[in-house]
Amino acid sequence: MSRAVIVVLDGFGVGAMPDADAHRPGDAAADTLGHLLDHHRAATGHRLPLPTLEALGLGFVHPHPGLSRRPSLPVAAGRAALGYPGADTYAGHQTMVGADFSRVAVARLAGHLDEVAAALRANGHNTDDLGGRPLLVVDGQILVHDNLEADPGVNWNVSGRLEDVSFTEVLRIARVVRSVAPVARVIAVGGHADAPLRTFVREGALGTVGLDTPASGFYRNGGLAVQHLGTPLDHARRLPELAAGAGVPVTLLGKAADVLACDAAVCRPAVDTTEVFALTLDALRGAPDTALIVSNVQETDLAGHQQDAPRYACVLQQADTGLSALLPLLSSPGDRLIVTGDHGNDPVIGHAFHTREYVPVLIHRPEATRPDRLPAARTLADVGATAAVALGLGATALDRGTPLPWPTAGSAGVPG
Known part of the structure; x- marks a missing residue:
């Protein structure tokens, strides 16, 4: 029995992928999180406080001087390559739930x-x-x-x-x-x-x-x-349909309700970040012992498109507060809170388009005794496969994705 909650911070990248400059040479320098933290300190003289994300291992994934590198929660933390061409919310979310978008082209x-x-x-x-x-x-x-x-x-x-x-x-x-x-x-x-x-x-x-x-x-x-x-999808091999078919209640919130539309799911669109987390809390409070909830925080992405770093920082703090409210409700062994992104959207890069960046994968595991490092995921589909295993489903039933392996006994945890 497990409740898996995936929170997607839309447009939340942690550094350029090797091919980020394939279409725009300047994007080789993309770093949504790093530039956001730098901008905030330059503008205010203070570090941007993100206590929940730091507790979940964000500073381990992105070793920035403005973040603590020591997670204080039992997490497994790493980063994921996108696993699809370009940088797109629709392709990112479909990949995340197990669809194979590796052959989709970026083409004029x-x-x-x-x-x-x-x-x-x-x-x-x-x-x-x-x-x-x-x-x-x-x-x-x-x-x-x-x-x-x-x-x-x-x-x-x-x-x-x-x-x-x-x-x-x-x-x-x-x-x-x-x-x-x-x-x-x-x-x-x-x-x-x-x-x-x-x-x-x-x-x-x-x-x-x-x-x-x-x-x-x-x-x-x-x-x-x-x-x-x-692009044509085998919906039976996506995580929401796979879970629903196994009798697991599925709830899609925020932009995820639109992007991942699933006939068997409860879908509640919303844009306001506070409302998205209120809906997530309500869904979690009413969820049975086994359930899948996917929530999307869209306002981070909107701030990136607007090249508005102060707004992005404000929304990220709202998300941090919202995540802190979810954690006490995910305390049973097997429960999972997975925080990730779908691409980057650097708010100071100088253009209004998505940036092709790695995204964080922060997984809270109540039964663990220490924080651990995850190996780098080659695709966002590994996030969906990991959630499938947590729900007791066979990850091989997804079109794509491999469950992320937990570190073995005796391996090194996250350094201080």
């Missing part, structure tokens, strides 16, 4: 225009370019283009102005694009724009071209319709 639409246009024409649609720019105008009304709000090449959008077409038609075209797209997500978007959509086409980062969705008025004019079409 420009490199696949002919293939996408051929698929659309085969389904009875007309396609044109827009003055030679690398995007498609379908049936004279709907744009197929790079997503300019996510990391370049991670997602493509299919956008339609609802004054001109129905969202049903936008979605129909998006499904055709999805059938040939190598990227993690094709996002169908319909909204009320201030002018024809071609008016708002602009160049993005790294040679992308697409619709400036915020400028179009979609977000402020009401009636926005969005549907995310992810």
Whole structure:
């Protein structure tokens, strides 16, 4: 019997992966946590207090002078590589629950225009370019283009102005694009724009071209319709469905409720960090002896996108307080609190995109007698596999992931 609670601090990286500069050379210096701690000390003259995260081993994972290196709780602490291309919340969460995203590509639409246009024409649609720019105008009304709000090449959008077409038609075209797209997500978007959509086409980062969705008025004019079409998944081999199929109650909270949508789960979306932890506490208090809860703290990621280090620090402190409230409710042998991330989002890197960083893996184990070091995980899928084992499920039933091994008796613990 075990209750496994996974808390995802969205956009919480602990240092650049070796290939972080593959698309943006400056990202080789990405370090969300380190830069956040440095910025806070420079701005305030004081270290950023994160007592719960330090007790869970954060300073061991990231040996920064602003963090204690001695965990005070019985934890196993380490870090994980992402295990999927790029740095994306959707791919990160799917990987974390055992889906195999290792073969998903980061690709600009420009490199696949002919293939996408051929698929659309085969389904009875007309396609044109827009003055030679690398995007498609379908049936004279709907744009197929790079997503300019996510990391370049991670997602493509299919956008339609609802004054001109129905969202049903936008979605129909998006499904055709999805059938040939190598990227993690094709996002169908319909909204009320201030002018024809071609008016708002602009160049993005790294040679992308697409619709400036915020400028179009979609977000402020009401009636926005969005549907995310992810790469095909075997949902039966994801952790939420695996747990639910074994009779384990599953609760998805915050952004996890949207990203990991599972028919068998209780799903409660929320953005406010305090609300996310209040929902997590309520779910934990009402949980039976065996349960899976996955919560996402989204406001860390939002602060990174806004390049707002003070806000990021404030949200991280709120999360630290929220984690401290969870720990007393996870005191039975076998219970697990797993704190991790899905990618980085360095708030001082100088751009508004995700950063490809390692993420922490901090696992509270009430039955342990000391803190221990975990080996580096090659993929976030190992987090899901570890939670599966804690719940008494077979990790091999997941599409991907290997349970993280606890240190053997007599091995060295976390140094002081």
